[in-house]
Structure formats: C-alpha cells, structure tokens
Amino acid sequence: xxxxxxxxxxxGGGRLARELIRDEILPRFGNGPLxxxxxxxxLPAIPAELVFTxxxxxxxxxxxxxxxxxxxxxxGTVNDLAVCGAAPRWLSLGLIIEEGLPVxxxxxxxxxxxxxxxxxxxxxxxxxxxxxxxxxxxxxxINTAGIGEKLPGFDLAPERVEAGDAVLVSGPVGDHxxxxxxSRETIAVAAGPSSDTAPVxxxxxxxxxxxxxxxFMRDPTRGGLAAVLNEIVEDRPVGIAVSEGAVPLSAxxxxxxxxxxxxxxxxxxxxxxxxxxxATRADEILRRWRGLPEGAGARRIGTVTSAPGxxxxxxxxxxxxxxxxxxxELLPRxx
Amino acid sequence: xxxxxxxxxxxGGGRLARELIRDEILPRFGNGPLxxxxxxxxLPAIPAELVFTxxxxxxxxxxxxxxxxxxxxxxGTVNDLAVCGAAPRWLSLGLIIEEGLPVxxxxxxxxxxxxxxxxxxxxxxxxxxxxxxxxxxxxxxINTAGIGEKLPGFDLAPERVEAGDAVLVSGPVGDHxxxxxxSRETIAVAAGPSSDTAPVxxxxxxxxxxxxxxxFMRDPTRGGLAAVLNEIVEDRPVGIAVSEGAVPLSAxxxxxxxxxxxxxxxxxxxxxxxxxxxATRADEILRRWRGLPEGAGARRIGTVTSAPGxxxxxxxxxxxxxxxxxxxELLPRxx
Numbered sequence: 001x002x003x004x005x006x007x008x009x010x011x012g013g014g015r016l017a018r019e020l021i022r023d024e025i026l027p028r029f030g031n032g033p034l035x036x037x038x039x040x041x042x043l044p045a046i047p048a049e050l051v052f053t054x055x056x057x058x059x060x061x062x063x064x065x066x067x068x069x070x071x072x073x074x075x076g077t078v079n080d081l082a083v084c085g086a087a088p089r090w091l092s093l094g095l096i097i098e099e100g101l102p103v104x105x106x107x108x109x110x111x112x113x114x115x116x117x118x119x120x121x122x123x124x125x126x127x128x129x130x131x132x133x134x135x136x137x138x139x140x141x142i143n144t145a146g147i148g149e150k151l152p153g154f155d156l157a158p159e160r161v162e163a164g165d166a167v168l169v170s171g172p173v174g175d176h177x178x179x180x181x182x183s184r185e186t187i188a189v190a191a192g193p194s195s196d197t198a199p200v201x202x203x204x205x206x207x208x209x210x211x212x213x214x215x216f217m218r219d220p221t222r223g224g225l226a227a228v229l230n231e232i233v234e235d236r237p238v239g240i241a242v243s244e245g246a247v248p249l250s251a252x253x254x255x256x257x258x259x260x261x262x263x264x265x266x267x268x269x270x271x272x273x274x275x276x277x278x279a280t281r282a283d284e285i286l287r288r289w290r291g292l293p294e295g296a297g298a299r300r301i302g303t304v305t306s307a308p309g310x311x312x313x314x315x316x317x318x319x320x321x322x323x324x325x326x327x328x329e330l331l332p333r334x335x
Numbered sequence: 336x337x338x339x340x341x342x343x344x345x346x347g348g349g350r351l352a353r354e355l356i357r358d359e360i361l362p363r364f365g366n367g368p369l370x371x372x373x374x375x376x377x378l379p380a381i382p383a384e385l386v387f388t389x390x391x392x393x394x395x396x397x398x399x400x401x402x403x404x405x406x407x408x409x410x411g412t413v414n415d416l417a418v419c420g421a422a423p424r425w426l427s428l429g430l431i432i433e434e435g436l437p438v439x440x441x442x443x444x445x446x447x448x449x450x451x452x453x454x455x456x457x458x459x460x461x462x463x464x465x466x467x468x469x470x471x472x473x474x475x476x477i478n479t480a481g482i483g484e485k486l487p488g489f490d491l492a493p494e495r496v497e498a499g500d501a502v503l504v505s506g507p508v509g510d511h512x513x514x515x516x517x518s519r520e521t522i523a524v525a526a527g528p529s530s531d532t533a534p535v536x537x538x539x540x541x542x543x544x545x546x547x548x549x550x551f552m553r554d555p556t557r558g559g560l561a562a563v564l565n566e567i568v569e570d571r572p573v574g575i576a577v578s579e580g581a582v583p584l585s586a587x588x589x590x591x592x593x594x595x596x597x598x599x600x601x602x603x604x605x606x607x608x609x610x611x612x613x614a615t616r617a618d619e620i621l622r623r624w625r626g627l628p629e630g631a632g633a634r635r636i637g638t639v640t641s642a643p644g645x646x647x648x649x650x651x652x653x654x655x656x657x658x659x660x661x662x663x664e665l666l667p668r669x670x
Contacts (some may be wrong), residue, residue: 011664013558013603015662039415039553040388041386042485045381053375054480055463056428058471092389092480096431126480130391132668136473145389145427145461145480150377217373223348268348328344328351333467 006101020129024107028114028151029093029124031162034316039105041125043090049150053077056143064183066195067270069142070112070286072335075270076221077146078222082201083217083273086154089119093127094143099134109140112171120199122146133245150237153211158232160215165241165304166282168275170249170289171196171297172202173225174267178253180334187259198271202296206288218274220335223325226265228274229302229311230325234273239307242333244268244315246301256300265313265323268334276304341436341575346466352359355464359442363449364412364428364459376460378425381484388412388420391482395668397444397474399518401510401530402605404477405447407670410532410605411556413455416480417536418608420550421483423455427463429478434469444475446529457481457533466477486539488546491505492498495550500639501617502575503610504530505538505624506583506632509602512589515669516602528587533606538630548616553609556659556670561600563609564646565660574642577658580651581636600648600658611639 001023057073074091081088097106117124134330178193180228198220207214220228227249229240249264257264271294276283282300289295305312311323336358344351361566392408410428416423428448433443452459512530535554542549555563560582564575584599592599606629612620617635624630640647 007663008667012661012664012667013562014661014663014665017557018660038421040386040421040481040483042419043387045384047380047381047382049377051375051428051480052425052482054429054460054478054580056429056431056465056478058431058465058467076344084375084377086375090387092387094478094480096387096391096393096427096478098475126388128478130389130393130472130476131664132393132520133505135470136393137476138467138471141431141465141472141476143389143391143429143431143463143478145387145429145481146375147387147482148375184663221348222352227348236401252629266348315585325353326347326349328342328349329347330349332343332347333465333471 001103004103006099006103006131008099008131008133009077011129022301023174024110025127028110031243043125046149046271051081051084051148051150053080053082053137054143055146056141058141058333059180059335060138060140061183064195065179067197068109068112069140070109071116072197072270073142073144074113074116074120075199077144078122078201079201079219081148082204083219086150087144087152088122088148089145090125091117091122093124093185095129096141097135098139099131101139111244120201143326146301151208154206156216158216158236161232161238161276161304163238163304163306164190164279165215165276166279166300167302168285168298168300170273170295173247173251173269173272174264175250176270177267177331177334178256179236182256187256191252193250193256195271198294200273202292203273203289206223206292207285210281210284213278214275216276216305220272221268221270222241223267223273224268226323227325232276233309235250237308237312238289239305241305241312241314242301242302243314246299248299266326268328270335320334336438339438341432341434341438341441341466343434343466343468344476346464347654358656359445360462365368365610378460384485385470386416386419386483387640388415388552389478390415391476392480392670393476394670395473395513395667396518398625399530400514400527400534402449403444404475405444406451407532407605408477408479409448409451409455410534412479413457413534413536414554416483417539418483418554421485423457423481423483423536425460425482426452427480428459430464431472431476432466433472433474434466436474446667455536468567486543488543489549492552493551493571496567496573496611496639498573498639498641499614500550500611501614501635502637503617503620503633503635505608505630507585508555508582508604509588509599510585511600511605512669513591514665517591520589526587529583530607531604535606535608540607541627542620545616545619548613549610551611555609556603556605557600559603560609561658562660564658566647567611568644572643574640574645574646575637576649577637578649581634583632583634601661601665605670
C-alpha cells in the first residue's frame with residue numbers, strides 16, 4: 001500500500017479496498033479460513049457446547065502504556081470466553097476506521113492483533129473493514145466476536161454462590177484503567193502504571209481440576225472490581241466482605257488513584273479474573289494460579305456473607321464502607 | 336428508561352448501563368442464551384461444519400426507505416452466511432452509540448433487529464454496547480457476527496466456474512444503494528426506490544436439491560454487481576458476458592441512476608444473490624427462486640466466457656463495454 005493515511009476508498013468495494021486487504025490483512029491473517037476471501041470462514045465441526053461472545057473497543061488513546069487497541073480487542077474477547085469456562089478458538093475482527101488514520105499506526109495495531117491471537121492460540125477467521133469520513137468516528141473502533149469450546153467440569157452461575165465462599169482475584173486490580181487515564185492526562189508518576197491487558201485463558205485452564213468447586217468467574221473490566229462484586233450479590237440473599245488490605249494494587253496505579261482522587265475498585269483491569277469458590281478450595285486455586293506468571297499476584301480478598309445485596313469494604317484503618325456502583329460513566333472510552 | 340437521549344453513562348459499568356440493558360435489550364433479546372447476562376452465550380453443540388462471518392454497518396442515514404440500520408445489520412450477516420451455503424443460526428450484536436442519540440430512534444432500530452432476526456430464524460445470542468462522546472461517532476454503528484450451520488451439498492468456489500456456465504441474479508439490482516442515496520440527497524422521484532434489504536437464506540435453501548451444480552454465490556453489496564462479477568474472473572482463465580437488457584432494474588432505481596449519473600451495476604443490493612451454475616441447471620434454479628416472493632424477479636443475466644479476466648456488458652443498443660471496478664469509494668457509508 002502506497003498511501004500514508006487511510007482514505008474513504010479503502011472501505012469501499014473498489015480497488016483501494018482490495019489493496020488494503022491484499023497488503024495489510026491477508027499477510028497477517030490469511031493463512032487460516034480467510035484465504036480465498038469468501039464472505040465467511042468455514043470452521044470444522046466442534047463436538048462440544050460452544051460459547052459465543054462479542055465486544056467493541058473504543059479506547060482512547062489507541063496506544064497506551066502496556067498495549068494498544070489491537071491486543072486489547074483480542075484479550076477482551078478471549079477473556080470473556082475464558083471466564084465462561086471455555087477454551088477460546090476463533091475470532092472475528094471488524095474495523096471501523098476514520099479517514100486519515102495513519103497507515104503506520106494501523107499496521108502496528110494489526111501486528112498487535114496478530115501477536116495477541118498467536119499468544120492466545122486463537123485464529124482470526126473472518127473480518128470486515130469500513131471507513132467513515134473525518135469527524136464521523138475517532139481514529140479506529142474495533143469489534144471482535146469470539147467462539148470458544150466449553151471446557152468440561154465448570155458450572156458457573158451467581159446462584160451457586162453461598163455464604164462462606166472465598167473471593168479471589170488473580171492479580172493487582174485497576175492497572176488498565178490507571179494506565180489509560182495516566183496517558184490521556186499525561187500524568188507522569190514514578191513507575192507509572194502499565195495496562196495489565198493480557199489473556200486469562202491459562203488461568204482458567206490451570207484450575208480445571210477443581211472446576212466443580214468454582215461457582216463464578218468474571219474479568220473485572222468496565223466498572224472494575226466494584227461492579228463485579230455488586231453483580232454477584234444483586235437481588236441475591238448473600239453479600240461480600242472485602243478486606244481492603246488484601247486487594248492487590250500496583251504502586252503506579254495507587255499513585256494515579258491518589259493524584260486523581262479515584263477509587264481503584266472502580267478502575268478496569270483487562271487481564272485479571274475475579275473468582276468465587278468453595279472456601280476449602282481457595283488455597284489450591286491460589287497455588288495453581290501462582291504457578292503461572294500471570295497469576296503471581298493472586299490473592300484471596302474476601303468472603304461471601306449472609307448480608308443480602310451488600311458489598312462491604314473493611315478498611316485498613318479498621319472501619320467499613322459500602323462498595324457501590326457509580327450511576328453514570330466515570331471513565332468514558334477506557335476500553 | 337427515563338432519559339430521552341443516550342448519555343455517556345449508558346455505556347459505562349454503572350447503573351445507567353444496567354438500566355439500558357434491563358429496559359431495552361433484555362425485553363427484546365433476553366429469552367435466549369442472553370438471560371442471566373453472562374459475558375458470553377452458551378450454544379448447543381452443532382454436529383456440522385460451521386460458517387463464521389462478521390460485518391460492521393455505518394449506513395447514513397440510520398433510517399431509509401425500506402429499512403434501517405437495525406434490520407440491515409441482521410440481513411447483511413445472515414446473507415453472508417447464506418451465500419456460503421450455510422443455514423444462519425446465531426448472531427452477536429455490538430452497538431457503538433454516539434452520545435445524544437434519541438432513545439426513541441434506538442428503540443425503533445432495536446425493534447427492527449428483533450423482527451429481522453425472527454424473520455430469519457436466528458437468535459441474537461450475545462451483545463455489547465459502547466457509548467462515545469458527541470462528535471466521536473455518527474449516531475450509531477452496529478457490528479454483527481454470525482454463526483451458521485453448513486448445508487450439505489454445496490461446494491462453492493470461484494475455481495469451479497467454467498466457460499459456458501450461466502450467471503443468474505435473484506432480483507432487481509441496486510435498490511439499496513439507490514434508496515439510501517435518494518434519501519440522503521432528498522431526491523424525490525415518482526415511485527422512488529426502496530431498499531431491497533431482506534434475507535436470502537430461503538433462496539439458498541430452495542436450491543439445495545441442485546446444490547452440486549452451483550459453483551458460486553455472493554450477495555452483491557459494496558461495489559454492486561460489477562464488483563462481484565469482477566471478483567469471479569479476477570486472475571482466472573474465464574470472463575463473463577452480461578446482457579444489459581437482461582439485468583433486472585426497478586423503475587425507481589433506474590430514475591435515480593439517470594438523475595445522478597450513476598451506473599446501477601455499481602450500486603449495492605442487500606437482498607439479492609448472484610449465482611453461477613452449470614448452464615443445464617439454470618432454468619431449474621430460476622423456477623425454484625421464482626416460487627418464492629423474494630425470487631419473483633430472478634433472471635439469467637449472462638454467460639461465463641473464455642476471455643480471461645474480462646467482464647463485458649452487451650448493451651441494449653448492440654455495443655459492448657468493459658464492466659470495471661471503481662478505484663475508490665463512490666458511495667461512502669452506503670451500508
């Protein structure tokens with residue numbers, strides 16, 4: 001491709017669009033079912049229940065410390081599949097590009113999609129590119145949909161959560177949100193935060209031997225840990241007590257939260273798992289997670305209680321406060 | 336939902352976002368795998384090869400004669416599955432909404448998604464909603480991905496197309512493009528064109544008994560009939576001769592093309608099939624198509640030739656001209 005920025009014609013039905021696909025898409029994704037460029041990819045029959053999910057990514061800026069919208073859009077969908085107890089297999093990739101996007105930036109992002117897909121063992125099987133005029137989008141939006149193969153043994157549902165169960169998290173919370181905010185506001189803190197964007201499918205695979213005792217898993221993205229914990233107890237006869245001192249927090253994220261007056265429990269992560277399990281299995285799950293680099297910071301952070309619908313934080317100074325979900329949007333376009 | 340326009344918070348992780356899902360999404364799509372709102376939908380094991388496809392829709396205006404972006408985003412993906420020889424089964428629905436979109440408009444569009452999905456026999460299994468600020472998108476973009484079940488008997492590939500084969504189309508071409516352009520430019524022509532947006536899966540199902548003699552199918556969207564015909568012959572030892580007088584064209588679309596100086600072969604359709612088959616089967620396929628309302632206007636429009644890579648139009652006045660693919664984008668945001 002000779003052009004240095006994306007033109008409207010790159011999204012049309014003409015020669016420019018075919019050049020974009022031939023020069024930028026096929027070299028990265030053309031080995032699989034996409035070769036020959038049919039309207040859809042043929043996948044082999046899979047003799048298992050499937051999990052199907054989708055997510056759109058509108059993060060701003062497109063590149064941030066620790067990643068970019070490309071790997072984020074792979075990790076986000078891979079992680080949704082993983083916390084449903086599925087092995088991620090196939091992805092679709094839909095690009096909506098604003099006219100004028102530098103081609104060099106698009107190349108870096110597509111390289112990152114490819115590298116992340118390889119890392120997760122998933123195939124980008126089908127895709128679509130649209131281009132809209134200047135001012136009609138904001139650089140690049142990406143949608144991915146994913147198909148996963150259900151792993152035997154998991155039976156995940158908030159209804160299975162009982163008083164006495166343990167609440168675990170696989171690593172420090174809020175790093176993605178803190179990194180994007182810091183780069184957007186050009187905040188320079190020592191050891192600034194880096195996004196935790198990463199796949200969690202290995203964390204899920206590692207605990208399959210104790211799958212039956214896992215009640216619930218979720219990746220804490222929009223709304224952060226606070227939203228996930230409230231989702232577990234909403235309209236249910238249980239609550240959750242979280243020990244503030246036990247919630248793992250990276251130094252950079254702590255510094256950004258202090259500077260901006262944000263609660264780290266509201267900041268999204270993009271490479272963590274929140275898990276509820278029978279308390280007797282908590283130590284085994286932590287041990288299995290800590291055996292992987294991405295689970296090195298795993299901690300038990302709380303316990304399920306019999307206080308209906310309430311998520312309570314036991315603070316480090318000995319008090320308690322309710323952990324609430326904000327009404328609106330604190331952090332637009334964080335993912 | 337009490338608000339009259341979409342706010343940024345409707346796309347966040349907080350209470351407004353849960354209201355949007357509870358009041359607008361679940362009542363329309365919550366009967367299926369989406370109930371309980373997990374991160375992904377569990378689908379039953381399907382004992383067949385699968386087809387997987389995706390498309391983003393950025394059409395402007397959001398509503399046009401004959402349809403809106405909602406039904407279009409269902410038909411587009413259903414049709415991509417169908418022309419790959421698959422029965423459409425499951426859809427994902429990703430919304431990217433610009434802050435300020437009227438909620439009443441969003442409701443009409445979601446109603447249209449639901450009605451189209453019902454008409455096609457597909458289930459909207461999983462979804463995602465993002466909201467971006469004013470001026471960062473243009474009303475609403477929709478991505479759908481689809482999973483279909485491969486129908487036995489079809490073996491579709493441009494490589495199977497041979498000189499002497501027949502080229503058919505299932506109805507008038509270009510109506511979607513003409514309708515969107517006419518509404519955008521507020522052109523009032525008598526009997527103005529109406530979009531042909533509609534599913535084609537029944538047209539594909541109807542010809543399954545002769546599937547083995549079907550070489551190629553495609554729905555002529557971006558780039559229109561011209562792009563599909565050129566795609567068939569590109570880098571191949573065959574060409575196509577099309578008879579201009581045989582190409583079905585509605586009166587409204589003809590009038591808009593004359594007014595704007597456009598070639599109807601370049602205008603997208605959203606409810607048609609272009610098909611290449613063994614010439615001996617052409618009549619049977621036309622008969623089967625004409626037995627359905629959506630195939631009433633089916634015609635044989637041409638023949639595969641041995642002139643490598645060339646698509647030639649035999650004009651009504653007795654001349655010939657090459658049918659080319661435009662370099663750039665004539666019709667931005669037409670679908």
